[in-house]
Amino acid sequence: MSTAEIRGMTAAEVTRKVLRDEPLFILDVRNEDDFNDWKIEGSRVEVINVPYFELLDGVDHVLDKIPADGEVLVVCAKEGSSKFVAEQLAESGRTNIAYLLGGMKSWSEHxxxxxxxxxxxxxxxxxxxxxxxxxxxxxxxxxxxxxxxxxxxxxxxxxxxxxxxxxxxxxxxxxxxxxxxxxxxxxxxxxxxxxxxxxxxxxxxxxxxxxxxxxxxxxxxxxxxxxxxxxxxxxxxxxxxxxxxxxxxxxxxxxxxxxxxxxxxxxxxxxxxxxxxxxxxxxxxxxxxxxxxxxxxxxxxxxxxxxxxxxxxxxxxxxxxxxxxxxxxxxxxxxxxxxxxxxxxxxxxxxxxxxxxxxxxxxxxxxxxxxxxxxxxxxxx
The missing domain is CATH 3.60.15.10 (Ribonuclease Z/Hydroxyacylglutathione hydrolase-like)
Incomplete structure (x- = not known):
């Protein structure tokens, strides 16, 4: 499956979803300490943390934790890791997959x-x-x-x-x-x-x-x-x-x-x-x-x-x-x-x-x- 079937989502888009109380599921692939220190929050945001190194060999073992319907946003520190994981999810057959453009650095600056x-x-x-x-x-x-x-x-x-x-x-x-x-x-x-x-x-x-x-x-x-x-x-x-x-x-x-x-x-x-x-x-x-x-x-x-x-x-x-x-x-x-x-x-x-x-x-x-x-x-x- 090609990378055309995933998309990059800007920090501005995420912000507006959060402020409009839209549902959003986030897979955060940073290490556990960084995740516990600081994460994307919202009244209808559901977020789980699975470190990137646990997903290098595939995502099959986490698919049951990720909703089959609705949008899924993959997040990392700078973007590269989340894009890789998003591609893996798309290849597994999941649709409506996005990754955070610029990673948490862009989230920090918006x-x-x-x-x-x-x-x-x-x-x-x-x-x-x-x-x-x-x-x-x-x-x-x-x-x-x-x-x-x-x-x-x-x-x-x-x-x-x-x-x-x-x-x-x-x-x-x-x-x-x-x-x-x-x-x-x-x-x-x-x-x-x-x-x-x-x-x-x-x-x-x-x-x-x-x-x-x-x-x-x-x-x-x-x-x-x-x-x-x-x-x-x-x-x-x-x-x-x-x-x-x-x-x-x-x-x-x-x-x-x-x-x-x-x-x-x-x-x-x-x-x-x-x-x-x-x-x-x-x-x-x-x-x-x-x-x-x-x-x-x-x-x-x-x-x-x-x-x-x-x-x-x-x-x-x-x-x-x-x-x-x-x-x-x-x-x-x-x-x-x-x-x-x-x-x-x-x-x-x-x-x-x-x-x-x-x-x-x-x-x-x-x-x-x-x-x-x-x-x-x-x-x-």
Whole structure:
């Protein structure tokens, strides 16, 4: 049977199937450790793991585990192994077989734009869901101008999206110095002529120029003057800064998530930053309106995605439901956010050095550095 009878499926296609709650059966042929660390999830996704080396001599022994009807997607790290196994399945007589183009590397990089809401005087705010990595970026569009917040390194997506919406990117901003993924903020600013903003308390070791993102300033976007108001909110890093956009949306960076709170240990200063984290969450955020829509910089599990893939929650609801906002005892809070944490993100020290501009890894090395989940939260469930 020829390879014409299998097809490559893009990460974008898989994402849309997942977000539309379409049934999808996945045969993941990576090794067991990689599979257990990180996999494609979805409410109607069924996935099994059979390592590639167990399929080299044929697939007959796994056919009873794979549905005879419906689409089957074979997944591996880079593509080659999954294509081979897909061909084997097709030769066994199975139909409707696909393999993931680019493998889990492509899944890690795909960005899906989701509209988060409208702005009062015109304009929109979009969330870019990096579904395979759990990263969330944002674009505020108003009056033919745009600002991008927490951009990831695949910057063409933002440039193309702004162009499609007849907007010029004027500002790129990072809520903090990221440790789980390589920021695209500075690169996007260089590509578009925009101004790059970074909290100065996170920038002690950076080797490039930037505008200081400080509380009290009001960055405007477009002729309708949609304000992006920074709020100093340390705890995940010493410089972590949140944004209130249009008095409606609270972009919390890695301080507050839908199902958890940010961890304070990725710069090796957990003991120093625990008090800052508690003050931000239990004091500064308490002073804000309960009606603000929280838009975080990450999510941990597929269950945190809402309608259409949007990751969001009303601030007042999070104060009721988020376990990280309901630890009244300070000693218990300190132990929760500094002990028994999930593993740290892959290559996080090298990622921090890259985001400081101190090292310049090549494109393929950057992909390798980012492989795996983000792990920025205290709770990973």
């Amino acid at each position: 960005l899906e734009p989701v509209k988060a809401g409208d702005l009062k005087d015109g304009g929109e705010i979009y969330q870019f869901v990096r579904i395979g990595k759990g990263c969330l970026s944002y674009m505020v569009i108003s009056g033919g101008e745009a600002a991008v917040i927490d951009a990831v390194r695949t910057t063409d997506v933002f440039a193309d999206f702004a162009k499609e919406h007849s907007a010029v990117i004027k500002h790129t901003l990072d809520t903090h110095l990221h440790a789980d993924h390589i920021s695209g903020g500075r690169r996007l600013a260089e590509q578009t002529g925009a101004t790059y903003w970074l909290p100065p308390k996170d920038a002690d070791e950076v080797v490039f120029s930037y505008e200081k993102l400080e509380e009290g300033s009001d960055i405007t976007v477009g002729s309708t003057r949609i304000g992006i108001q920074p709020i100093y909110s340390p705890g995940h890093t010493i410089g972590s800064t949140s944004f209130i956009v249009d008095d409606q949306y609270l972009l919390t960076g890695d301080i507050l998530f839908v199902a958890s709170i940010g961890r304070p240990d990725l710069a090796g200063k957990a003991e120093d930053w625990v008090a800052d984290l508690r003050t931000t969450l239990y004091d500064r955020y308490k002073q804000l309106s309960d009606d603000l829509l929280v838009l975080p910089a990450h999510f941990g599990k597929f269950a945190e995605l809402g309608e259409g893939g949007l990751v969001s929650a009303r601030l007042g609801d999070l104060f009721k439901d988020n376990p990280g906002l309901n630890i009244q005892n300070e000693a218990e809070f300190r132990s929760t956010v500094s002990e028994n944490l999930p593993p740290q993100p892959n290559a996080y020290q090298e990622i921090r050095q890259t985001n400081m501009g101190r090292i310049t890894p090549g494109e393929e090395e950057q992909r390798e550095m980012e492989i795996g989940p983000n792990r920025c939260a205290v709770h990973d469930n």
